[in-house]
Amino acid sequence: MEQLLRHQIEKIVQLTDDEFHLVLSYFSFRTYKKHQYVVQAGDMAPNDHFVVKGLLKSFYIDDDGKTHILQFAMEDWWISDPQAFHNRTPATLHVDCIEDTDVYYISIDSREQLCAELQKMEYFFLKKTAAGYIALQRRILSLLSQSADERYHQFAQLYPTLLQRLPKALIASYLGVSRETLSRLAAG
Amino acid sequence: MEQLLRHQIEKIVQLTDDEFHLVLSYFSFRTYKKHQYVVQAGDMAPNDHFVVKGLLKSFYIDDDGKTHILQFAMEDWWISDPQAFHNRTPATLHVDCIEDTDVYYISIDSREQLCAELQKMEYFFLKKTAAGYIALQRRILSLLSQSADERYHQFAQLYPTLLQRLPKALIASYLGVSRETLSRLAAG
DNA sequence: CGCGCGATTGAGTAATTTCAAATCTAGTGG
DNA sequence: CCACTAGATTTGAAATTACTCAATCGCGCG
Numbered sequence A, B: 001m002e003q004l005l006r007h008q009i010e011k012i013v014q015l016t017d018d019e020f021h022l023v024l025s026y027f028s029f030r031t032y033k034k035h036q037y038v039v040q041a042g043d044m045a046p047n048d049h050f051v052v053k054g055l056l057k058s059f060y061i062d063d064d065g066k067t068h069i070l071q072f073a074m075e076d077w078w079i080s081d082p083q084a085f086h087n088r089t090p091a092t093l094h095v096d097c098i099e100d101t102d103v104y105y106i107s108i109d110s111r112e113q114l115c116a117e118l119q120k121m122e123y124f125f126l127k128k129t130a131a132g133y134i135a136l137q138r139r140i141l142s143l144l145s146q147s148a149d150e151r152y153h154q155f156a157q158l159y160p161t162l163l164q165r166l167p168k169a170l171i172a173s174y175l176g177v178s179r180e181t182l183s184r185l186a187a188g
Numbered sequence C: 001c002g003c004g005c006g007a008t009t010g011a012g013t014a015a016t017t018t019c020a021a022a023t024c025t026a027g028t029g030g
Numbered sequence D: 001c002c003a004c005t006a007g008a009t010t011t012g013a014a015a016t017t018a019c020t021c022a023a024t025c026g027c028g029c030g
Helices: A002-010 A017-025 A082-087 A108-117 A119-145 A148-158 A160-165 A168-175 A179-187 B002-010 B017-025 B082-087 B108-117 B119-145 B148-158 B160-165 B168-175 B179-187
Strands: A028-032 A037-039 A047-053 A055-061 A067-074 A094-097 A101-107 B028-032 B037-039 B047-053 B055-061 B067-074 B094-097 B101-107
Touching: A002 A017, A002 A047, A017 A108, A047 A055, A047 A067, A047 A108, A067 A160, A067 A168, A067 B119, A082 B119, A101 A108, A108 A119, A119 A148, A119 B067, A119 B082, A119 B119, A148 A160, A148 A168, A148 A179, A168 A179, B002 B017, B002 B047, B017 B108, B047 B055, B047 B067, B047 B108, B067 B160, B067 B168, B101 B108, B108 B119, B119 B148, B148 B160, B148 B168, B148 B179, B168 B179
Parallel strands: none
Antiparallel strands: A028 A101, A037 A094, A047 A101, A055 A067, A055 A094, B028 B101, B037 B094, B047 B101, B055 B067, B055 B094
16 A cells, blocks of 8 residues: 555655655555545645545535536545645635545645655655646646547546546536536437 | 846745856756747757746647647746656647747756756745646636636736737637637627 | 738527436435 | 435437637738
8 A cells, every 4th residue: 555655656766665664754644435525625735645545536616606626536646735735725626535535645844844854755746746737738728629529538538447437427527518418428 | 137037936945146146057048039939849849948028828739720829928937848848758839939039948957957956946846836737727727617708807807918918819729719709708 | 002910790500508307227225 | 125215317408608701890011
């Protein structure tokens, strides 16, 4: 279970056993049940979560009460309210569990201490954040240039696992499409 | 002119004069004319650009030949093809100048050397990248939850300067709206 | 004066949403 | 093992939103 986190980090920087134990000492572990909230808008939410098992979503509820999904996170992915995490401000997003979930989590303060102590971890987080930035740019491009149909099929191809594990209504919300439209797309 | 870069960095980390000169030594300076390309899709594009003067855009040309603007950058902003920059792969985006432009630029290799030599710069780039990530999340949210009209008026309120300096057609492309629709929105 | 580019306007069309109702499905208690 | 309910999904039809295509307008510059 720890190995999942270690393997994730070692995709980018190599760690000795001692270094990994140091890293791990800055993280905490926690279990959540399906439907449980990890972050609620308004909370201080200074933690970033690495998913060991389960499935979560982060979402925003707009002025009309509609929810818009920003991100899913399954095993080996990270999830947080990035703005609340980095700026130490109250959360504007919610994060909750779609399945029973296990995570390692780290506060922004711990993360900065860890990076001060072990420089290569700062490099790791920089690379990870840059990769996230690139992924968001791709998503923006998809929203700008593709039809609902194209977005859905690209999602299905890119994340076949999520297609299985998620209710269609959540995929619709992620793609920015009504559930009725998505249903019609999925049929064709 | 150097001061603009120094000021930008010192929003996040403080530098001595010596440190700043070290930083500067890793950057190069260059001037571009209006309409000139800074990056072309297919090129190796290992540079990130800090704008001292001028205005640029990064954009993607899709399979139908339509262009979609990912980002504008004016004074005090950064621009690149992030994927090409971080992964050292050929560019998929174009970057060109909307006005005559002056930039400081740095290659990914130089940046990594600089960070190795001056640790706090890695912290700076991490914070900068995280801030960019948060901005992209906001844009995704706006694409998911707002109508063309709301997106336009939010853009106008957020970037009054860009509204002045940019042809409307480019704003339309950034917002994911046809120029005709944007024209009707801007009137009402 | 007239060209050329950016912006606007109009009319018809396509994509997607909304509202409403019907259908399906998995899990629960008897 | 079956009936039942809540939630998820599908279907239909009307209403909206935004797009496309085409024509026109406005204006700065040679």
